[in-house]
Amino acid sequence: MKKLLCVALCGAIIASTTIVFAGCGSSTPKEEINVFNWGEYISNGEDGSLDTIGEFEKRYNIKVNYTNYESNEEMYNLLKESNSSYDVIIPSDYMISKLIEENMLEKIDFDNVPNSKNIMKRYQTTDFDPKGEYSVPYSWGVVALCYNKTMVKEKPTSFKSLWDKTYSGNILMFNNSRDAMAIAMKLKGITPTTVTKKDIDTATKYLSEQKPLLKKYVMDQVFTEMEGDQAALAPYYAGDIAVMMTNNDNLDYVLPEEGSNLFIDSMCIPKTTKHKELAEKFINYMLEAEVAKANAEYLGYSTPNQAAYDLLDDDIKNNKLIYPSDDYLNKCYTFANLPQDVYDYMQNEFLKVQS
Amino acid sequence: MKSKAPSIPYLIWMLVFTIIPLAMVVYYAFTDRSGNFTLQSFADSLFYTDVFVRSLWIALLSTAICLLIAYPLSYIMSRAKASTRNVITMLIMLPMWMNFILRIYAWVLLLQNDGLVDLAVHLLGLDVPLLGNAGAVVLGMVYNFLPFMVLPIHSVMLKIDNRLVEAAQDLGAGKAKVFSKVIFPLSIPGIISGITMVFVPTASTFLVAQYLGGTGDKMIGDVIENIFQRDKNVGSAISLALMIIILVFIIIMNKFGDEEAAVA
Numbered sequence: 001m002k003k004l005l006c007v008a009l010c011g012a013i014i015a016s017t018t019i020v021f022a023g024c025g026s027s028t029p030k031e032e033i034n035v036f037n038w039g040e041y042i043s044n045g046e047d048g049s050l051d052t053i054g055e056f057e058k059r060y061n062i063k064v065n066y067t068n069y070e071s072n073e074e075m076y077n078l079l080k081e082s083n084s085s086y087d088v089i090i091p092s093d094y095m096i097s098k099l100i101e102e103n104m105l106e107k108i109d110f111d112n113v114p115n116s117k118n119i120m121k122r123y124q125t126t127d128f129d130p131k132g133e134y135s136v137p138y139s140w141g142v143v144a145l146c147y148n149k150t151m152v153k154e155k156p157t158s159f160k161s162l163w164d165k166t167y168s169g170n171i172l173m174f175n176n177s178r179d180a181m182a183i184a185m186k187l188k189g190i191t192p193t194t195v196t197k198k199d200i201d202t203a204t205k206y207l208s209e210q211k212p213l214l215k216k217y218v219m220d221q222v223f224t225e226m227e228g229d230q231a232a233l234a235p236y237y238a239g240d241i242a243v244m245m246t247n248n249d250n251l252d253y254v255l256p257e258e259g260s261n262l263f264i265d266s267m268c269i270p271k272t273t274k275h276k277e278l279a280e281k282f283i284n285y286m287l288e289a290e291v292a293k294a295n296a297e298y299l300g301y302s303t304p305n306q307a308a309y310d311l312l313d314d315d316i317k318n319n320k321l322i323y324p325s326d327d328y329l330n331k332c333y334t335f336a337n338l339p340q341d342v343y344d345y346m347q348n349e350f351l352k353v354q355s
Numbered sequence: 356m357k358s359k360a361p362s363i364p365y366l367i368w369m370l371v372f373t374i375i376p377l378a379m380v381v382y383y384a385f386t387d388r389s390g391n392f393t394l395q396s397f398a399d400s401l402f403y404t405d406v407f408v409r410s411l412w413i414a415l416l417s418t419a420i421c422l423l424i425a426y427p428l429s430y431i432m433s434r435a436k437a438s439t440r441n442v443i444t445m446l447i448m449l450p451m452w453m454n455f456i457l458r459i460y461a462w463v464l465l466l467q468n469d470g471l472v473d474l475a476v477h478l479l480g481l482d483v484p485l486l487g488n489a490g491a492v493v494l495g496m497v498y499n500f501l502p503f504m505v506l507p508i509h510s511v512m513l514k515i516d517n518r519l520v521e522a523a524q525d526l527g528a529g530k531a532k533v534f535s536k537v538i539f540p541l542s543i544p545g546i547i548s549g550i551t552m553v554f555v556p557t558a559s560t561f562l563v564a565q566y567l568g569g570t571g572d573k574m575i576g577d578v579i580e581n582i583f584q585r586d587k588n589v590g591s592a593i594s595l596a597l598m599i600i601i602l603v604f605i606i607i608m609n610k611f612g613d614e615e616a617a618v619a
Binding site for chain 1: 402403405406463464467468469484487566569570573578581582584585586
């Protein structure tokens with residue numbers, strides 16, 4: 001009996017693998033596009049939100065292969081080294097300027113993207129794409145300081161609090177070289193848009209002084225740490241701080257007075273595309289007021305889409321964390337591409353601080 | 356002449372997924388970005404010596420603790436009734452049915468401030484931070500890799516012929532003597548494979564220290580993961596160095612095992 005069961009199980013396992021392979025072979029007559037985006041970065045139908053991809057597939061009878069990445073660098077490596085042909089990608093500012101410099105992006109034919117008129121003036125051209133030819137902004141935000149009101153007595157005003165010995169052992173810091181270095185540089189009077197190795201050394205030294213005061217270097221773990229009252233201070237992306245604040249009433253935010261990073265993630269079409277027109281169709285769809293609004297609401301990040309912004313609830317529109325005043329945005333900096341050797345140097349130095 | 360045909364798929368598999376990747380790691384380790392021969396990557400990896408030492412130390416400590424817990428447990432299991440033994444095996448295997456990261460994450464929730472374990476420790480009147488230190492990392496490793504120590508030792512002990520034990524007893528050996536002269540020597544192959552199966556993954560694993568450790572507990576696996584994303588050459592050099600250290604360790608272990616077995 002036992003033998004029989006064993007044979008049956010083995011058979012089931014083998015059968016399941018053949019089914020998987022068979023699935024690979026079956027042909028789908030529909031057209032397909034490959035969309036490559038950050039994880040958790042599109043409205044997906046959860047909790048009654050719009051199922052962005054499903055709706056697009058249904059409306060245009062195009063199959064969307066939607067895959068995720070966790071960092072711009074991971075996206076870049078896959079774009080460069082895998083054989084997959086991606087049709088739409090949504091990288092961040094500095095990565096877009098790198099992709100433009102390396103001639104890896106297609107110019108977008110804006111006749112096929114009429115909804116691009118919805119983009120706010122401020123975001124139609126950007127530092128990383130000065131003529132606005134290669135990218136269409138999807139989402140933006142600033143880096144702000146999140147703090148726990150029960151642990152931090154005096155409302156902080158600047159990222160300087162991340163070096164405050166009073167909170168030793170309760171401070172979190174970005175586990176990401178560009179963001180961490182930028183905070184240190186700005187406090188040392190350097191504009192982090194483009195930097196030199198000397199600037200990086202200055203920031204490295206400052207970050208080494210900070211390390212003994214830190215609880216942890218975090219990215220996504222910031223949510224459990226801050227929502228669970230485990231840490232007092234953390235710099236993070238505004239949209240995520242807003243989410244943490246709804247989950248824990250003890251949390252509040254500060255827009256640091258020295259100014260902060262304004263990041264923009266934009267939709268682009270890489271040169272690997274095999275369906276440029278379908279990609280443009282997808283981008284145009286993403287710019288529709290209702291779709292962009294659904295994504296803005298799902299992400300909690302700020303939308304560069306005026307038509308979508310107009311549809312948002314007043315309490316979101318008036319939230320200064322999500323939509324800071326123009327005066328504050330003028331104090332902010334965006335990241336531009338760094339020469340490869342400088343960027344490598346930055347990442348290595350940051351890793352050395354941590355090791 | 357026996358046909359070699361059945362082994363061909365396995366040989367191809369090993370060639371494609373073991374030999375070729377390994378050759379690529381070696382190639383990248385000894386070249387620079389443009390493919391010229393250099394030892395610079397190894398020079399660069401020297402910076403991480405401290406991290407190497409720390410990782411090996413944590414791995415050694417975790418392996419020792421695993422052995423201390425697993426050996427008596429395996430012994431008890433091998434002496435127990437078949438039904439009891441199956442239940443215990445099941446209980447040891449059960450956590451492995453859950454995702455590795457989820458299990459680590461569960462420990463974060465238990466150990467963090469006002470977590471269950473933290474509250475219990477507070478009730479005992481102690482006030483020590485449980486999370487964010489090397490101790491928590493070792494705990495995570497032991498928890499995750501304990502089954503890899505128990506199962507090989509247990510299966511070897513199970514195979515020990517009870518007539519050998521009886522013979523020793525007939526010849527007048529006491530309990531301690533039976534253990535030290537019969538059971539322990541015969542269980543050494545299990546110990547060796549248990550140690551290898553725990554030490555190798557703990558030395559090279561990543562994520563555990565990121566979740567359970569503090570800022571001073573970065574392990575070499577985390578460094579490799581970080582560097583590999585942008586610099587295959589230095590990443591390969593560090594990986595290769597780690598592989599060689601582990602290989603040396605395994606060779607020493609096996610030598611030691613052979614000698615012990617020979618004495619027995």
